[in-house]
Amino acid sequence: MTSLTPALTDVDAPALREWIDRHDDLIVLDVRSAAEFEGLHIKGSYNVPLPLLSEHADELAQRLDRHVVLVCQSGVRAGQARHRLNTAGLEKATVLTGGVPAFEAAGGDVVRGAQRWSLERQVRLAAGSLVLAGMLGGKLVSPKVSMLAGAIGAGLSFSAVTNTCAMGNVLARMPWNRTASEPTAQSAIQQLPSAG
Template sequence: MTTDAPSGGTAGPAPGHTVDPRTLQTWMEASERLTIIDVRSPAEFGTVHVHGSYNVPLPLLGEHAAQVAERVGHRTVLVCQSGVRATDAQRRLAAVGMGDLHVLDGGLPAFERAGGEVVRGRARWALERQVRLVAGTLVTAGVLGSLWKRPVVALAGAIGAGLTVSALTDTCAMARLLSALPYNRSGESVDPARVLETLARDGRRGER
């Protein structure tokens, strides 16, 4: 979603800030140049997304961060389910010199709760929910398995250690693995060339 900002408008917060859902709604309703990029998987995006947003999955954005920065030279809001992937995307874009970047505080669920306009499709589980299911299942299996074979309890310990590292580094290896599964890759594929072309075209439209 890209719109024109009136000349002499008030400057937004410094790059790297978060934006709360109600402020984002205000930006969307106002005549401001704004691009909303959703960095979740295509399946998650197809389930529900902010009206007018573009789907640039995090792995794709990581590969083409410089090209995205070249095509979007104005206020950009990054969206995911909880804010973790959007924050990762923010770091990657900032590293190639892109400014005026904002992460949607609380992710898409918070935007929905605040009454933001969304587009719905086929229902699927969000990646973060899949991570909780897999991690919980493996920990439970490890604890129960240890009743028969004590070494199996190490599985639960490994998952716990992984979750701790995930929290400390604000990354999630399990989420990256799950995102590669057919369940999360099915539906409309994301063509890098088409996404970049669309961002460039709408960016030019916003400058007129």
């Protein structure tokens, strides 16, 4: 087996399919919520949600002695996870561009489960609904209610500039985005292959 290039920071779906076929020293780490992972994930991947990864990056970096490909819905959360793992000393982490949907579209081997809306879709619905409510409330209740639309616009702008999403973090904690078997730090770390 040839080793993967640690300097490579992003990989597209067709290349990842080849990597999975050719390399047994590869770990695919899905940083989406457990509910998103349950709905659709790359066969053989491990689920460590981003908040859990962020809190325990040092422990995870010690456990991950192989090349890691980080995946999420689009690549944004995987990029944040790579940054956190790099800070913890793991330099051989690559991000799948386009996320799990791109991998599936490229004919990759995926596992389907209970279907839920992605967090990105939920954020769009919540933000759009709040803007609409602010505009309607400004017309029908009080002009001051329209400030809600401005606040949501400011939040979305901040989200884009900082590449974070407070609304997504809040929605991820909602009951419909939880599974019966939410990973804990111990279960997330223990599921990974042992170092060595």
